[in-house]
Amino acid sequence: MSELPHSIDATLDLLSGQDYVADRALATVLYLSMKMGRPLFLEGEAGVGKTEIAxxxxxxxxxxxxxLQCYEGLDIASAVYEWNHAAQMIAIRAAEASGTAAGDQLEDNVFSERYLIRRPVLEALEPHEGGAPVFLIDELDRTDEAFEAFLLEILSDFQVTVPELGTIKAAEPPLVIITTNRTREIHDALKRRCLYHWVDYPSAERELEIVARRVPQASEQLSAEVVAFVQRLRKMDLFKVPGVAETIDWATALIELDKMAIDPETVSDTLGVLLKYQDDIQRLSDGAAAEILTDVKRDLAAAE
Known part of the structure; x- marks a missing residue:
């Protein structure tokens, strides 16, 4: 276990040491989140690296x-805890068969921690060897408002109530990272308990550094062309522009195809790595991709 970073620069070094290329604004809010013991609420488009931060x-x-991967219909049984009903029934039957089934004593036994199934929320509040865990609440916007309201107790006091056992409180609060793709607005009451940061698409320079770290096999020319091409796609009116994850995937795919540079045919054949909607692919299939590539190569040549 490492100690928490003691400065913003140390936080930048920690992220860089794991090949995550962050700007100073992100490192600052992450450092403050750890220093103040406050959850960090990250918003941004899908694929910009929010989950990767955790x-x-x-x-x-x-x-x-x-x-905790959020989804529509997520409930307490899936997120916090539930009882192992099968094991409880076996214990009850065994007690009845042996003649030791005494009401209150049996109830205390079957509703003990032995039969408690801990889900992510409860696990995050438990003590852990090596220090408090990093608790990722991923894509919170996919849940409903009722579950969001339930999280208020957890994020306010880092505790949860199990009726049969009482209140379980974290001895050391976890490091909480909450992400959302902003498919719906999260209530202000929850946001007020967090520090906030918008994770945007990276600049060309930063994305080039990301590709260099994540796909070191790629040549300088290939990396530059990949990044420049993706940067241009993000300026288009597409249903879903490619994120950093798609940039890395595309560079990796081109390496697998033994490409040292991009050509129009390869772009056409590999658009499915970058774009995930047929309408977007179709828009680039009618010569648009070749035009973008021509512009990319011209601009890169002029910059040399």
């Missing part, structure tokens, strides 16, 4: 990552 923080600090 992963690299976990690796960099040597702490366990606990991930």
């Amino acid at each position: 992963k690299v923080l976990s690796k960099g600090l040597g702490r366990r990552l606990i991930r």
Whole structure:
């Protein structure tokens, strides 16, 4: 386990050590989140690296990552805890068969921690060897408002109430990262308990550094062409522009095809790596992709 960073520069070094290229604004709010013990609320488009922040923080600090993947219909049984009903029934039957089934004593036994199934929220509040875990609440906007309201108790006091056992409170609060793709607005009451940061698409310079770190096999020319091409796509009116994850995937795919540079045919054949909607692919299939590539190569040649 590593100690928490003692400065913004140390936070930048921690992220960089895990090949996450962050700007100073992100490092600042992440440092303050850890220093103040406040959850960090990250908004941004899908694929810009929000979830990755929690992963690299976990690796960099040597702490366990606990991930709550949100979805529509997520309830307490899936997110917090539930009882192992099958094991409880076996215990009850065994007690009845042995003649030791005494009302209150049996109830206390079957509703003990032995039969409690801990889900991510409860796991995040438990003590862990090596320090408090990194607790990732991923894509919160996919849940409903009722579950969002339930999180208020957890984020306010880092505790949860199990009726049969009482209140369970974290001895050391976890490092909480909340992400949302902004498919709906999150209530202000929850946001007020967090520090906030908008994770935007990176500049061309920063994205080039990301590709160099994540796909070191790519030549300088290939990396430059990939980044410049993706940067131009993000200026188009597409249903879903490619994120950083798609940039990395595309560079990796081109390496697998033994490409040292991009050509129009390769772009056409690999658009499905960059774009995930047929309308977007179709828009680039009628010569638009070749035109973009021509502009990219011209601009890169002029810059040399």
